[in-house]
Amino acid sequence: MSAPETSTPATTARLARTLAITSGKGGVGKTFFSANLAAALSRQGLKVLVLDADLGLANLDVVLNLYPKITLHDVFTGKAQLEEAILPAPGGFSVLLAGSGLVEYSRLTPEVRDQLNTIFESVKPRFDVVLIDTGAGISDVVLYAVSMAHEVIVLATPEPTSMTDAYATIKVLSTQQSREHLHLVVNQVARPGDGRTICNQLQQVVERFVQSTSGVAPKLSYLGDIPLDSSVREAVQKRQLLLELHPGCAASQGVVQVATRLLARS
Amino acid sequence: MNVKLGDDSSLHLGKALSLLVQAGWESPADLEPGTEPWLQAVIDGLCDLSSRDALTGLANRRQFDAAIAREVDRVARIGEPALLLMADIDHFKRVNDTWGHAAGDEVIKSVAACLQDCVRPMDLVARIGGEEFAIILPNCPPAFGQTVSERIRQKVAARPVAIVGGQQLSVTVSIGGAFAPQWVRSSPTFWCERADQQLYRAKTEGRNRTCLDMPPLTIVSAEEKGMLFSGFGQFDPISDSGTDHSVPKTTE
Numbered sequence: 001m002s003a004p005e006t007s008t009p010a011t012t013a014r015l016a017r018t019l020a021i022t023s024g025k026g027g028v029g030k031t032f033f034s035a036n037l038a039a040a041l042s043r044q045g046l047k048v049l050v051l052d053a054d055l056g057l058a059n060l061d062v063v064l065n066l067y068p069k070i071t072l073h074d075v076f077t078g079k080a081q082l083e084e085a086i087l088p089a090p091g092g093f094s095v096l097l098a099g100s101g102l103v104e105y106s107r108l109t110p111e112v113r114d115q116l117n118t119i120f121e122s123v124k125p126r127f128d129v130v131l132i133d134t135g136a137g138i139s140d141v142v143l144y145a146v147s148m149a150h151e152v153i154v155l156a157t158p159e160p161t162s163m164t165d166a167y168a169t170i171k172v173l174s175t176q177q178s179r180e181h182l183h184l185v186v187n188q189v190a191r192p193g194d195g196r197t198i199c200n201q202l203q204q205v206v207e208r209f210v211q212s213t214s215g216v217a218p219k220l221s222y223l224g225d226i227p228l229d230s231s232v233r234e235a236v237q238k239r240q241l242l243l244e245l246h247p248g249c250a251a252s253q254g255v256v257q258v259a260t261r262l263l264a265r266s
Numbered sequence: 267m268n269v270k271l272g273d274d275s276s277l278h279l280g281k282a283l284s285l286l287v288q289a290g291w292e293s294p295a296d297l298e299p300g301t302e303p304w305l306q307a308v309i310d311g312l313c314d315l316s317s318r319d320a321l322t323g324l325a326n327r328r329q330f331d332a333a334i335a336r337e338v339d340r341v342a343r344i345g346e347p348a349l350l351l352m353a354d355i356d357h358f359k360r361v362n363d364t365w366g367h368a369a370g371d372e373v374i375k376s377v378a379a380c381l382q383d384c385v386r387p388m389d390l391v392a393r394i395g396g397e398e399f400a401i402i403l404p405n406c407p408p409a410f411g412q413t414v415s416e417r418i419r420q421k422v423a424a425r426p427v428a429i430v431g432g433q434q435l436s437v438t439v440s441i442g443g444a445f446a447p448q449w450v451r452s453s454p455t456f457w458c459e460r461a462d463q464q465l466y467r468a469k470t471e472g473r474n475r476t477c478l479d480m481p482p483l484t485i486v487s488a489e490e491k492g493m494l495f496s497g498f499g500q501f502d503p504i505s506d507s508g509t510d511h512s513v514p515k516t517t518e
Contacts, residue, residue, distance in 0.1 A: 110343045140345065160495060167494055168486045175482040205493045213482070 016049070016127040017266065018120075019183075020149035024165025026136030028157045029187045031063050032236060033226070033255070034133040039091030039243045040259035046128040048093035049086070051120070053145035054135035056106030058098035064089050065239035072098045073105065076115045082122060091241045096123070108140035120148050138172050146173060153183040153223065153262075156202075158194055167202055171210050174218040181219050183265075185258055187226045195225035223261045226254035269300045279308065286311045289320075319393040321371060322378035330392035330400055334454040337402050342451040347481075349406040350457055351415055351443040352465040353381065356473040358397040361435065369429040373437050376427040384418045400458075408445065408481055415441045415476040423474060438474035440465060445481055 021034045031054075038048045052060040052072070061068055068087055074080035089095045096119070098105070105112055123130060134145045146152055152173060156166035166184075173179040184202065186195030199222040207217045229251035235242040243252050267283055268276045291311045297304040317329035325333065334350070341348045355361075355377055362370040374397060381391045381399055390402045403414065419441055426434040442465025446457055464477040471477070 108345065110345070113345075163494055164486065164491060167490070168484070171486060172484045175484050201494060205490055208493065209487075209490050 014128075015124045016130040017151070018124065018130045018132070018149040019151045019153055019262075020053075020132040020134055020146040021153045021155060022134040022142060022146050022169060023136065023155040023162070024138060024167075024169035025156075025159075025162045028155055028162050029226075029232075030136070030155055031060050031133055032232065032242070033155055033185065033187060034131050035060065035063050035089070035091070036242050036252070036255045037259055037262075038089075038093040038129075038131055039241050040256045041129050041263070042092035043243075043256075044259065044263060047126075048129045048131065049096065049123055049127045050089070050093060050131045050133055051096045051123070052098040053116070053132045053141070055098050055112065055116075055141055056100075056102055057135060058100055060095060060133055061097045063236070063239065064091075064095065064241070066095070066097065068097045072096055072119070073102060075119060076105075076112075082119060086123070090244060094127070106139075106141065108144050112141070113144055116145065117148065138169060143172070143176065147177055151181075151183065152179060153185055154220075155185050155187055156198065157188040158186065158190065158198060163198060163202065167205060170202065170206060170218060170220070174206075174210050174212040178213045179218055180212050180214070180216055181221065183223050183262070184220045185223045185226065188228045189225040189254075190228050192225065192227070196222055221265060223265075224254060224258045226251050226258070267299075269305065277305075282308060282312060285315065289315050291315075319378075322375055322393050324378050324382065324399070325390055325392035327392065327394050330390070330394055330402075331454070333390045333392070333402055334400075334457065337404055338446060338452055338454055338457065340404065341446040341448060345448045346405045347407050347448060348446045349403040349411040349414075349443055349478075350446070350461045351401040351403065351418070351441055352458075352461045353377075353399045353401070353418065353439045353441045354465055354469070355397040356438045356440055356469075358437075361437070365429055365433070365435065369427075369433075369435065372429050373427050373435060376425065377422055377437065377439060380422045380425055381418060384414065384421055400461075406445075408478075411443060411445065411478055412476075412480075415443055415478060419474065419476050440468035440473045441476040442466065442468050442478070443476070444479040 021030050023030050034050050038050045041048045050060060052058045055072070066087065066089065070080045070085045072085060075082050075085045086094050086096055132145050132149050134142045154166050154169055156162045170182055173182065184199050186198050189195045199220055203220045206220065210217055212218055227250040229249055231246040231249040232242055232251050235245045238245065242249070243255065246252055267279045269279055270276050286308065293299060294304065294307050297307055317326060318324065319326040337348055355373065358370065358373070361373050378393060378399065381401060385391060385401060385403065388404060392400045394400045403411070419439060422437060422439045426436050428434055442461050442463065444457060444460035444464060446452055460479050464479050468475050468477040
């Protein structure tokens, strides 16, 4: 699957490049990263959708300061059409938001699975890129949401707990979903180069202990660091996109670079 | 016995009733023979008879085929782990050749009772061939699968079979098992083949053992965790002095 290199309008003939963003550990910045990556990709002229697949405890709406009247759940329950739930977000991309506190969507029932899949299939022809922002953990909802995407971005921070959870996620995805290739992004990096070191470290352990069903160790492709930056805290507090609030800050530049590398590696 | 129907035609039930009686069926005392509820009881009795193995009383091949098709549907829809075990009595031909077919039947009955004792009420134990049994275990997590198949194997091995003439025979079983692929519509044939392959492995590896086709293990061992942080001599992710610890985690 190839992503458009330059600004090209989406055509119905082409299916979106689909990427799941997952981390194992919660609180590493998945939703913050998804939203800002979507903004960076939109600036490259791509038509981008972010699907909030954290069905039980969604908060993409909080990060983007949106107050949606219609969410995925209204589509699931037939109260609204899919078109009504696809909302414009600041940053020039679209979002499909989920609700918060919905226990019945925190388990992968056959209904949730079928509905999620139907919605995903019907948005694919309308966008250049679809990002799936998953919940934390490796529950069946998370794993199913990841399985819908062609590519996976694993987000980690330099904290040992985050690295361990990222490693466990990589192991589960390669053994259960035969993933032989995963992207890695390291968030909250204190020194340039630390992210690369973490990637190499993870790759070494993966090569020693992890085999996909076809018997090969998955390859991690490093998309870059997002530096530790106090602007991120400010953007999150103000519920704005970092790329809009502080486009020149180190973390914004990190996200933009990740987007550029992602497009180069289609 | 003939039963008159409303339109003056009649049903010939003699053969059906003798089959039922031979299998131990008793006409329900509270029902008047020839009435509709009684006929229903006869039909239910015949259905039960046609789904059971005559020698062991276990589910027969017909009931097994229906049950495994249902379970494949259920796993595809619900995604629960389900295990299929195939158990085969080791060197059964030797029992027949040495001690006769009556002894062989006793061995089959004893093993059947053992299998039934070792599983939950929701599990289905079937005799699907001469000395071959199949067990369907719905909602069975991988760790439990190993425990239950090993329990069956040990229980059969520990229970001598009394045969005519006061002799006692020890028998063993080989067991192969496979989990149904979750969230995927598989087929009963494919599932049985995978369990059969494991049974074949158990036989070729020396019999009296259990072999399961386990889902891949994804647990992260202490060794893996150790290796994850082994390079941190030159790179310490937490105690780095340049780290701005005041910055909280971003909102998910």
